[in-house]
Amino acid sequence: MIASTVPTGGLKRTYPVYVTVMLFSIIVGTAVIGVPLFGFLYGYTWFDWTMFALLYVVTGLGITVGYHRLISHRSFSCPDGVKAVLLIAGGWALQQSALKWGADHIRHHAACDQDADPYNAKLGFWHSHCGWLFADKKYSDEKYATRLRQDPVVMWQHRYYTLIFLSGLAFPFLVGCLYNGWVGGMSCFMLAGIGRTFAVLNSTFCINSVCHLWGNQPHGQADSSRDSWAVSLLTFGEGYHNYHHTHPTDYRNGPLWYNFDPSKWVIFTLSLLGLAWSLRTANAADPQASNL
Numbered sequence: 001m002i003a004s005t006v007p008t009g010g011l012k013r014t015y016p017v018y019v020t021v022m023l024f025s026i027i028v029g030t031a032v033i034g035v036p037l038f039g040f041l042y043g044y045t046w047f048d049w050t051m052f053a054l055l056y057v058v059t060g061l062g063i064t065v066g067y068h069r070l071i072s073h074r075s076f077s078c079p080d081g082v083k084a085v086l087l088i089a090g091g092w093a094l095q096q097s098a099l100k101w102g103a104d105h106i107r108h109h110a111a112c113d114q115d116a117d118p119y120n121a122k123l124g125f126w127h128s129h130c131g132w133l134f135a136d137k138k139y140s141d142e143k144y145a146t147r148l149r150q151d152p153v154v155m156w157q158h159r160y161y162t163l164i165f166l167s168g169l170a171f172p173f174l175v176g177c178l179y180n181g182w183v184g185g186m187s188c189f190m191l192a193g194i195g196r197t198f199a200v201l202n203s204t205f206c207i208n209s210v211c212h213l214w215g216n217q218p219h220g221q222a223d224s225s226r227d228s229w230a231v232s233l234l235t236f237g238e239g240y241h242n243y244h245h246t247h248p249t250d251y252r253n254g255p256l257w258y259n260f261d262p263s264k265w266v267i268f269t270l271s272l273l274g275l276a277w278s279l280r281t282a283n284a285a286d287p288q289a290s291n292l
Helices: 017-042 046-072 080-090 098-110 125-129 152-159 161-208 229-235 240-247 260-273
Strands: none
Touching: 017 080, 017 161, 046 125, 046 260, 080 098, 080 152, 080 161, 098 152, 098 161, 125 161, 152 161, 161 229
16 A cells, blocks of 8 residues: 555645646647657657557556546546556656546536536637646646545655656656667657657547537537547547546446447456456446447
8 A cells, every 4th residue: 555645735736837838838849840850860760669659558548547537537446556557657648647637637527618627628629628738727626636635546646746757758768778879768768758748648638629529429418528439549448528428437438349448448358357346337238338
């Protein structure tokens, strides 16, 4: 068990707005300009692309399985060791700590499309995609973090979040150095570190923007959530967003066997290995619903 104390202060930003702007600008600028320029000058190897793909999957699943379905919605349970691994992987995605991410997401479901919704799609694509990151008022309500603060693993990850996300950038650099020296380290850092972070950030942002603006609403029209199979391809099954808003605690975003939802496959596989249990479903009696 990872010990923690529960802070008594309100839920605040991990960093001030100006730090968020600076980090965002560095990531975007380096990804859009630096990554292609480095590739033009030095090229990227098969190893760099393999590391990009591997870390995209690991960090993406850290968000979808760890931050989202486990921490925010408690759609399944697992040992603390598995939870810690998932939260480290999610921390490598540079999307704030699980405490902040989960509190924002719980608030999103509680007040979808309203003023209190951090990703309010009624404010337009850019606000719901990434503009909400720079709005102080979206981080001010402690009540959405109350349950999360009782989880010692969540608080451990929150306390060491900066070290965790820095290790996620250092890892591809060190592995690249072992493969091909300093040039290998820099090329792997640029593509599998910065480029991958930019890609995962935007794929996650698409759930808040694209999946609230375009797509189908086969499960309900209580809010602006929509299903998008295209977004599911990028986000390991998170694109079935209308189903998710209708049944938020279901561990499957894509409940049918043919729905592309690798996150549910990971959770179901963990359950077969005895590493996850209490998998929650909304329509277990539906003959078309499937764990696969």
